[in-house]
Amino acid sequence: MQDERGRILILGGTGEAMKLAAALAARPDLPALLSFAGRTKAPQLPSIPSRIGGFGGVDGLAAYLAQMQTPLVIDATHPFAAQMSQHAAQACARLGVPRLTFTRRPWTPQPGDRWIEVPDIEAAVDALGETPTHVFLTVGRLSLGAFKRAPQHSYLARSIDQPDASELPPSCRVLLARPPFALAEERALMQKERFDFLCTKNSGGAATENKLLAARELGLRVIMVNRPQAPEGETLFDLDAVLDWITAHRPPP
Numbered sequence: 742m743q744d745e746r747g748r749i750l751i752l753g754g755t756g757e758a759m760k761l762a763a764a765l766a767a768r769p770d771l772p773a774l775l776s777f778a779g780r781t782k783a784p785q786l787p788s789i790p791s792r793i794g795g796f797g798g799v800d801g802l803a804a805y806l807a808q809m810q811t812p813l814v815i816d817a818t819h820p821f822a823a824q825m826s827q828h829a830a831q832a833c834a835r836l837g838v839p840r841l842t843f844t845r846r847p848w849t850p851q852p853g854d855r856w857i858e859v860p861d862i863e864a865a866v867d868a869l870g871e872t873p874t875h876v877f878l879t880v881g882r883l884s885l886g887a888f889k890r891a892p893q894h895s896y897l898a899r900s901i902d903q904p905d906a907s908e909l910p911p912s913c914r915v916l917l918a919r920p921p922f923a924l925a926e927e928r929a930l931m932q933k934e935r936f937d938f939l940c941t942k943n944s945g946g947a948a949t950e951n952k953l954l955a956a957r958e959l960g961l962r963v964i965m966v967n968r969p970q971a972p973e974g975e976t977l978f979d980l981d982a983v984l985d986w987i988t989a990h991r992p993p994p
């Protein structure tokens with residue numbers, strides 16, 4: 742515990758957090774620690790120290806930051822991990838700890854896209870309508886349960902981890918797969934399945950973008966769940982810029 746004090750805290754659960762952890766592993770002058778929520782069944786572990794599990798709300802996180810003498814917090818959580826980001830903003834503001842968000846740029850609709858943008862997952866379920874349709878779900882395992890209230894549709898849910906049966910709507914097959922996905926692979930899957938909709942979250946990033954390119958080519962309608970409101974504060978999308986920010990904000994030795 743003693744040698745974990747004074748480390749930069751990276752809030753993770755994303756590829757961005759892993760990239761930052763790998764970069765900081767090569768920077769002994771910038772010691773860091775990566776925090777996972779503990780949702781992934783077999784997380785890849787970084788080459789810097791890590792911890793797993795919630796902090797216990799804003800108060801728990803503030804107590805942790807104070808106890809660990811955390812100099813900086815990098816919020817590299819998923820853009821849809823809204824609660825963790827709000828907690829980080831509040832705890833850092835309370836203690837005066839500088840905080841940066843490191844995330845991916847959101848996707849934006851391009852000519853030829855047939856997007857239906859919705860504010861949240863419940864609105865995505867509503868957007869499918871009453872008439873039975875065939876839906877490609879790439880919303881993440883933890884959001885699949887929302888579709889249980891639309892059992893008239895048939896679904897193919899792509900997920901990294903196997904969802905529990907209780908988390909799935911009745912007519913739902915599961916495709917276990919880990920990104921990245923090639924364009925040819927996405928196109929072939931969509932042609933084989935003849936989906937009526939692709940339903941996805943606006944996570945952004947290159948690893949899962951080819952599904953949108955394939956949908957555009959095939960004229961497939963996309964129900965796009967927009968990102969939740971992020972807390973105010975600086976956001977960077979580029980690893981080198983994040984490293985520069987850390988260098989500029991770290992406390993003097």
Ligand code: NAP
Pocket residue numbers: 752753754755776777778779780793794795796797798799801802817818819821822823824825826828880881942
């Ligand atoms: P969330 O709703 O924002 O957070 C729920 C609670 O989980 C938080 O209040 C916190 O518990 C704990 N938590 C979240 N991220 C944590 C972290 N990095 N370290 C320690 N505790 C954390 O988050 P979520 O949407 O359930 O996502 C959970 C994790 O999965 C996140 O780390 C996120 O980056 C990753 N992820 C999420 C999605 C998605 O679509 N939501 C997709 C891919 C990956 P306490 O209040 O007890 O501190």
